[in-house]
Amino acid sequence: MATSHKRETARRTPRAAVLAGSLAALATTAVVTGGVLNSSAPESDLIAVDRSKAAAGSVGAAEQAGTRLPLLSRSTDRSADAIGSKLDAVLSDEATAQAIAGAQQRQWTDATLNLWTRPDKRAKQVGELEEGEKVLVTGRTFADRVEIVLDGKSRWVTAGHFTDEKPPTLGGACTNGTSVPSSVSESIKKVHEAVCANFPEVSVYGTLRGGGGDHPRGKAVDIMISGAVGWKIAEFVRANYSALGVSYVIYAQKIWSVERSGEGWRGMPNRGSATANHFDHVHVSVF
Structure with a gap:
C-alpha cells in the first residue's frame, strides 16, 4: 500500500510550455519597447531631432548654418526641469544669435503659418506668416516645428511647409481671354x-x-x-x-x-x- 505524503512537490512544467512562455515574454517586451521607441512623445519630452531627421523643407539648412540642437541620450535625466533647462540653453540669446547669423537658406512657404516665440508649449503666438513668403530657415528644429528668421528675430513655425520653388498663387489676372458663364457658381x-x-x-x-x-x-x-x-x-x-x-x-x-x-x-x-x-x-x- 502506497504511503501518502502530505508535503506537495512542485509540478514540472513541460518544456514546450516553458519555451512558449519565454517566446510570449519576448514578444511582449518587443511590443512594449517598440511602442516606447515609436510613439509620438509629448513635446515636453523632446529636445531636438538630428539633421538627418530634420523636417521636410529644412534639410540641409542646418549644415549650412552650422548649428545643431543637442540630442537626449537614453541615460539623460528626462525630468521636466532637466529638459526645460536644456531647451532654455538652446534658446539662450547667444545660441539664438549664432543660429540667426548662420542662417543662409531661403525658402518659400506653401501655407499660412502661425508664428511662435518658442517651439514648445510655453510658446506665445505673435502673428502669422502668409503663404508664398520667402524667409530664412536656420535649420534648427524641435518636435514638429522649425526655426526661421523674421525681421531679424527667431520665430518658430510648423515644419513641412517650405519649398525651394515659389508656389503658384491663387490670385492674378486671367490674360488669355478665356471666361466662364456668369451663371456658374x-x-x-x-x-x-x-x-x-x-x-x-x-x-x-x-x-x-x-x-x-x-x-x-x-x-x-x-x-x-x-x-x-x-x-x-x-x-x-x-x-x-x-x-x-x-x-x-x-x-x-x-x-x-x-x-x-x-x-x-x-x-x-x-x-x-x-x-x-x-x-x-x-x-x-x-x-
Whole structure:
C-alpha cells in the first residue's frame, strides 16, 4: 500500500510550455519597447531631432548654418526641469544669435503659418506668416516645428511647409481671354481665375451643359488639357481645394475627393474613351 505524503512537490512544467512562455515574454517586451521607441512623445519630452531627421523643407539648412540642437541620450535625466533647462540653453540669446547669423537658406512657404516665440508649449503666438513668403530657415528644429528668421528675430513655425520653388498663387489676372458663364457658381469662377492666372496655356474651359451631374448646376468645370501639365493643374487644384471650394477632382482615370482625401488619388473604372476617362481634361466639381 502506497504511503501518502502530505508535503506537495512542485509540478514540472513541460518544456514546450516553458519555451512558449519565454517566446510570449519576448514578444511582449518587443511590443512594449517598440511602442516606447515609436510613439509620438509629448513635446515636453523632446529636445531636438538630428539633421538627418530634420523636417521636410529644412534639410540641409542646418549644415549650412552650422548649428545643431543637442540630442537626449537614453541615460539623460528626462525630468521636466532637466529638459526645460536644456531647451532654455538652446534658446539662450547667444545660441539664438549664432543660429540667426548662420542662417543662409531661403525658402518659400506653401501655407499660412502661425508664428511662435518658442517651439514648445510655453510658446506665445505673435502673428502669422502668409503663404508664398520667402524667409530664412536656420535649420534648427524641435518636435514638429522649425526655426526661421523674421525681421531679424527667431520665430518658430510648423515644419513641412517650405519649398525651394515659389508656389503658384491663387490670385492674378486671367490674360488669355478665356471666361466662364456668369451663371456658374462663385467657386467655379474662382477655379477658372486661379487656373487661368497660373496656367495661361489652357484655352478652353467647359462648364454648363445638359445631362446629369454637376455641370448643369454650374458646379463643375472641365479644364481642357492633357499630359504632364494636366497633372500639374490637377495637383494645383487639389492643393488649394479649401480656398477654391472644391469637392473633387478627376484626371487621367483617377479621382481625388475631399470626403476621402486620406486615400489620395484613387483609380477609376475604364469608361471606354480618352474623354470619358478624363485623359484630355481635368474635371473639377465644387460644393
